Amino acid sequence: MALDEHHTVKTQGVKRQLKTRHLSMIAIGGSIGTGLFVASGSAISTAGPGGALVAYVGIGLMVFFLMTSLGEMATYLPVSGSFSTYATRFVDPAFGFAMGWNYWFNWAITLAVDVSTAALIMRFWVPQIPGWIFSVFFLLIIFALNALTVKAFGEAEYWFSIIKVITVIAFIIIGILTIFGILGGHYYGLSNFTYKEAPFVGGVPAILAMFVIAGFSFQGTELIGITAGESKTPEKSIPKAIKTIFWRILLFYILAIAIIAAIIPYTSPDLLGGSETNVAMSPFTLIFKNAGLAMAAGVMNAIILTSVLSAGNSGMYASTRMLMAMGQSGQAPRRMGRVNKRGIPMNALIFTGIVAGLALLTSILGPQVYLYLVAASGLTGFIAWIGIAVSHYRFRRAYKLQGHSLDELKYKAKWFPVGPILALVLCILVIVGQDLASFAKWDIQAILVTYMSIPLFLFCYFFYKIKHKTKLIPLEQVDLEKTVVVTDEK
16 A cells, blocks of 8 residues: 555555455355365364364354454455554554565465365376376466456355355255264264263363364455455445354354264274375265265365365465555565556566465475475464454554544444454464474474464564564554545446
8 A cells, every 4th residue: 555644545456346245255265175174073083072162163253253353444444455454553563564474475385285285186086197287277277367357356266165165055964964864874863972082082182282273274264354455345245244254153164063073983083084185084075975975075076176276266365465565555565566457466466476386396396395384384374363353452442542432433343352352362372282292392393393483473573673663553643544545446
C-alpha cells in the first residue's frame, strides 16, 4: 500500500472480484486437507479417540477465536496485507515486517512441498514417469491460475473445496451407516471408545502432542484475512464465512474423527500407515473399503491430490498478496507492489514462483538443504496466529481508548479479551511443545530443524527495528484511520 502522510491508501490496484461463495469455500478449504484425510489416524493411534477429540476441539476453539479476531480487523480494514498490515499499524512496524516476510517465506516453501507431494501421489497411477516432471507441471498450473485473474483463483479454490466437502459429507454418511452395521455387515457401536486403554491413551502429554498435529491441520484458515483485500463485499462476506467456521470444524473434523475412532481401534497399525504417498492406509480409504467400495484407494488418491493442489494454489495466492502489500508499504522492494491491468501483482507472483522453483530444485539435488528449508517454514503459521492475536488485542484496546464505541464495528469478535489471550497461550504451548524430547537429549540438529523459524522471525524483527529505530506504538497513537482503497471493481 502506498501510504501518504495521513496513512491513507492511494491505491492497491487489486480487483474486488471474490464473491461470498468464494470466501466461504476458501474458509472451508483452508481447514480441510491432508491433516484430516491422513494425519487424523495418527492422532487417534497416539492419544486414543478421546485424546484426539480433545486436541481437535481445543485447537478448533482456538482457531474460531482467532478467525473472529481476524474477522473484526478485516471488516474494519480490508487489505491484502492482512495481519502483516495490522501488526505494522497496531503493534510495531518491525513486528509487521517480520510477520510479512516470514509468512511469505512459509508459503513459498510450502508451495514447493505441495507440488513435490502431488508428484509423489501421481506415482499411484504412473510410477514410470519421473516425479520432477509432475512437480514442474503442477507448479506451472498453479502459476497460471494465479496469473489470470483473482476470479480464476477464487473459482479454482471454490471447486477444489467443493470436492473436499462432498468427500467429507459422503464419509460421514457412509461411516455412520457402517458403525450401525447397515453397510459392511458388522455392528461396531461405540465399543472401540472403551477398548483397552481408550478413550484416553498416554494421558496429558499425548494430548499436548496431538495439539501440534491438530494445529498443523488447521493451518491456512487465516487465508480469509488475505482475501479481504479482493472481496466484493468484505463487510458481509467475511463475517458470514467466519460465523460458520466453528460449525464446519465441528462437523468435518470432530464428527469424522469420532467415526474413524468408532470403526478402527486405536491399536490398529493401519492408523499409523497413512500418508500422502500411501493413501491405501488413509483412515478414509480404510472405512470406504469396509463399506464395500472397491475403488476407494483410487478415489481417495484423486481427492488427496486435489487437496494438495488446493493448498499449493492458496499458498501461491497468499504469499504473492503478502509480498505485494509489503512492496506497497515499503517493507519490500517497491516493484513487488506493482499490479497489472488484471489486478495481478505479476512481479511478486514471478518472484514467489522462482523461489518455490529453487526450493523444488533443492528437493531434487540436495535433500539436506530442502529439509532445512521446510524446517525453517515449519512454525511460521503459528507465529502468524500469534501475530493475529496480539494485533487484535491492541487494536481493540486502542479503539476503546481513543473514544470509539464498539457499536461502530460492523463485526465484533467473540469473548474479547478471552479469545486472543487463549489463542496466544495455546499457540505458544504448541510452538514450545513441538519437540521437547530433543531438549531432553540436547540434540542440537533436531532442535535446529524443529525451531529454526523462531530465530529467523527474530532476525527479521530486530533487523528492521534496529535499522528504522521503531518502537511499540503507544495505544493512544495507534493509527485507526480507515484506509480508502481505490480499486477497479469491474
